[in-house]
Amino acid sequence: MNETTTGEESPASDLQSGRLSDFAYSSIKEQLTRGAYKPGHKLPIRSVAEMLNVGATPAREAINRLVFEGALVMVGPKTVIVPHLDLAALYEVTQMRLALEGLATEKGALRATNDVVDKLLALQEKITFSLDEKRYSDALHDNKEFHFTIYRLCEMPHLLSTIEALWLRVGASFHDLYPEFAEAKYGVHNHLAAIEGLVDKDPSAVRAAMENDIRDGYRRLKKAAQERLRRQ
Amino acid sequence: MNETTTGEESPASDLQSGRLSDFAYSSIKEQLTRGAYKPGHKLPIRSVAEMLNVGATPAREAINRLVFEGALVMVGPKTVIVPHLDLAALYEVTQMRLALEGLATEKGALRATNDVVDKLLALQEKITFSLDEKRYSDALHDNKEFHFTIYRLCEMPHLLSTIEALWLRVGASFHDLYPEFAEAKYGVHNHLAAIEGLVDKDPSAVRAAMENDIRDGYRRLKKAAQERLRRQ
DNA sequence: TTCATAATTTTGTTATAACAAAAATCATGA
DNA sequence: TCATGATTTTTGTTATAACAAAATTATGAA
Known part of the structure; x- marks a missing residue:
């Protein structure tokens, strides 16, 4: 589970802030502003965690922060998505x-x-x-x-x-x-x-x-x- | 560690939002707006967690959220305080x-x-x-x-x-x-x-x-x- | 097919332990 | 008294497991 990964984003590449939460936050934000995800795209904690090679805690924190800021929205008790045009x-x-x-x-x-x-x-x-x-x-x-x-x-x-x-x-x-x-x-x-x-x-x-x-x-x-x- | 507590705030009393993070967030915010803490007062995760009878995770999340919002400030890598007059x-x-x-x-x-x-x-x-x-x-x-x-x-x-x-x-x-x-x-x-x-x-x-x-x-x-x- | 319902999988949340690093405390010397 | 360095304690962060609840899929009847 912890093997050095090849192509995907790696937390080791975050050479500035030591906090994995911040790394996850910046990564998602970056993807978002690049339009990498279509509106409606789901962002489950575990998928994000796996994609970024971090645990659930930093992934969860980053997602929740983006929800607070309005960059992502909750459409159900357990579903966070990229917001639709509004x-x-x-x-x-x-x-x-x-x-x-x-x-x-x-x-x-x-x-x-x-x-x-x-x-x-x-x-x-x-x-x-x-x-x-x-x-x-x-x-x-x-x-x-x-x-x-x-x-x-x-x-x-x-x-x-x-x-x-x-x-x-x-x-x-x-x-x-x-x-x-x-x-x-x-x-x-x-x-x-x-x-x-x-x-x-x-x-x-x-x-x-x-x-x-x-x-x-x-x-x-x-x-x-x-x-x-x-x-x- | 989990005995029914007497005087202090209890998460069980939060009958609306199921999330302990939200309970912790509202509680600290409430204290803050009531002026319960003097500027400079430290808010370590474990103390907050104990005070509210929750684990470290919700306490940490609440504190960090308040830091993002500017209601609390970080004055060191491991120290969050109520901000001084500015x-x-x-x-x-x-x-x-x-x-x-x-x-x-x-x-x-x-x-x-x-x-x-x-x-x-x-x-x-x-x-x-x-x-x-x-x-x-x-x-x-x-x-x-x-x-x-x-x-x-x-x-x-x-x-x-x-x-x-x-x-x-x-x-x-x-x-x-x-x-x-x-x-x-x-x-x-x-x-x-x-x-x-x-x-x-x-x-x-x-x-x-x-x-x-x-x-x-x-x-x-x-x-x-x-x-x-x-x-x- | 369509809709309701049951079974199953996925998912968010939380407490916890472990670790590294920071903060506090103490000791020592000028 | 004050600074300085060593030691101890405290602290933030993270991965993980367990649980309950939601979301999804499968199933069945109309």
Whole structure:
């Protein structure tokens, strides 16, 4: 049962945090944000434990944590699944994102140095480049980095972790329709407007740009979700 | 080891949720919001487990969950304590509260029925009564109920649970100075203004009243915390 | 087939023991 | 008195087994 395994994920490869629970948590989260599991996919403790080569305790802890955070949902006393598309939740999370990411943006905007602006410009270039080549996963990754580079400026750790939980919540169940969602050059205009606001030292302009970005994303995501629901 | 215990909390008394982890979680949370533990108080797994007459697993899970939520903090690889006063965290949480509770208020305001208004009026009477008799714990409890009665109107469960986490976060480490903070008739004016706004079907008025309430509370709490810090 | 029910398997939860590492205590020397 | 190092105790984590309950499959009758 404890033989050194070959292909599968191994806890030994987690060289940073000693806790197997954290390893399991990060692993599942990673899979989730990569869209590895379809909505409705079941995550039984023992299967997860076996997949990650850990005991039941860390697996259980990781799953439960993700349930608390809303990235997974319980549909029965003994069944945890990857959540299905839920337009109500998408709306709710979007409203929270507007409030919280708007707050983070406005509080941090005046702290943007030239280095930050350069980083954002570089990220935006990478995003458009990835979109041109239809590497949506990369584009999404850099898009997230773009947002959080701005949010980190306010230096409010509580706020940041709450925002991250929101991204995970919506990202988990909407990830698989990001490709069709990202077709058009998503967010370019808003991102550039945000950068401009940072340069101009105009916090409310940056906030407006970011809020616009969130709203645009919401509309596209909603449309994509609705179309998919109609087809099914 | 398993004899029927006398005075202490017993898992058998938890007649609703079958999970001992949840029982342990609620119990610690309850103690925390009642200010039973001073900041700096250690919460070792085995002590908690013994106190609640449960095994180490549920105790560990409950403690870790509270750490994730920010209600408890880790100050070493093996030491979890009730957090100390932290003015930066108070500020940060206040900003988040303004954004999120403001959102909940505005979204739900138009849904207030006469029953809700009556309930709020009754709660406000209880609050002032409790304050007159210096039963601060009761006043705080009803104050929370007042706020959440309004927040529940918007029917956004994600939002509500996030707000609850914020209350717990700040409540845990500031609870013991609420008495001196509540000296003056705290919040009466704002609460009445909020009720008025609900009756008038004026969401932004209700939001303004609630934000004022949050800000007033922040100022008083900050002042009380600063005075206490100076004394120590 | 369809639905209810019984049998079987799977599954979440929990207590426990073992281990390694951290924290506390004690001893010793300046 | 204070620091410092050694020793002892405490502590978090994890794998595991056992149990009860849920989920699944099989079975039977209409």
